Amino acid sequence: MDTLLIDDNTTSIFLTERLLKREGFSEAILSFECAEKALEYLRDTLTTQIPRVIFLDLNMPVMDGWEFLEALKPYEAQLRGHCLVYVLTSSLAHSDATKANAYALVAGLIHKPIDSSDIQAIRAQVEEANRA
Numbered sequence: 001m002d003t004l005l006i007d008d009n010t011t012s013i014f015l016t017e018r019l020l021k022r023e024g025f026s027e028a029i030l031s032f033e034c035a036e037k038a039l040e041y042l043r044d045t046l047t048t049q050i051p052r053v054i055f056l057d058l059n060m061p062v063m064d065g066w067e068f069l070e071a072l073k074p075y076e077a078q079l080r081g082h083c084l085v086y087v088l089t090s091s092l093a094h095s096d097a098t099k100a101n102a103y104a105l106v107a108g109l110i111h112k113p114i115d116s117s118d119i120q121a122i123r124a125q126v127e128e129a130n131r132a
Helices: 011-020 035-045 065-079 093-101 116-132
Strands: 003-006 030-032 053-057 084-089 106-111
Touching: 003 011, 003 035, 011 030, 011 084, 011 116, 030 035, 030 116, 035 065, 065 084, 084 093, 084 116, 093 106
Parallel strands: 003 030, 003 053, 053 084, 084 106
Antiparallel strands: none
């Protein structure tokens, strides 16, 4: 399955990519250290290639995860049913989960570091969405 990973931390990108590949979740992973570049990529490829999953870090400079989700709103109709967004955070604030649930494309909030059980749960959600 096609996966986008958006995180400004190169170590997090490396570790998450490695985990996704080791778990057999995705071989096609496209990573961005900048949410603006990821948004530009999505806009450019929306008609031809929609990622199945987006892993989105919340705390990034320039454009944070919340701003990225706001910028995706005009494309929700095209993405809904095809793309699931998982918000990644190191924050323990309950308000992040509440806020994330307000976005139609967000399928879940995951506390960093992401692990094998998270990947298995996401895989199950994606497979369920594919059957729907």
